[in-house]
Amino acid sequence: MTIYSTPKPAVKTAISILADAFGVYALVSARMPKQRPIRFVKVTRVGGSQDDPITDVARILVECFGPDVETVESMTATARTAFRNAISTVVDSVWVRNWSNEQGPVDFPHPEIIDMERWQFQGSLSLSTATPLSVPPGS
């Protein structure tokens, strides 16, 4: 019998990856705050699967909001790079196996937030369901 472990929180992990990359430059959250900041990154899960017991694959949608096209294009580039650099690292006690199947970024203006540009992209964030060892094997 295959025993599955409970998957780690994918959106929380994605937010941590992006929050580290942006610092104070942009707010990263799963919800748009009522008082909109100048630059904002919204992270949501739009699907995914757990095909094997040790890996949860979350389809993550990242929406970057900013005052102009140059800013949001730069923000999407920063976010995409952050996900790629997170591969094979531990983020908030979660082992990030992979970032793959990226689609975008695309310019997709929000009809209700007309004073900000929105660019978005999505990708598959593969996370280990196991808790990483505090001491790496062999050390």
Added chain:
Amino acid sequence: MAQIRFKANVDGFREIRYSGPVQDMLEAVGLTVADAANSTLKLNGARDVSPGYEVKSQPGRRVKQGRWRVSVTAVTRHAIRHNAVHNTLIRALGGASQ
């Protein structure tokens, strides 16, 4: 030892991609996505009676790598706006891929 020679029947591959069973399979996926998207759309009474997200099934270009194409599109103004606000089609696609 006898040599095995392989010659790809490119026209045969194309016939398979345009065949009825492949069309049925693609349309089933398209309907799953459209149903998921439509289920999130609140209809506004008499102004908005038809489904906002529709499946289109049509042959692709008759080229060597051509294939049957199924797409799901937002066709009403309400659905187009709804998709732009909520990313409905992306979320419906994520559900259908499981």
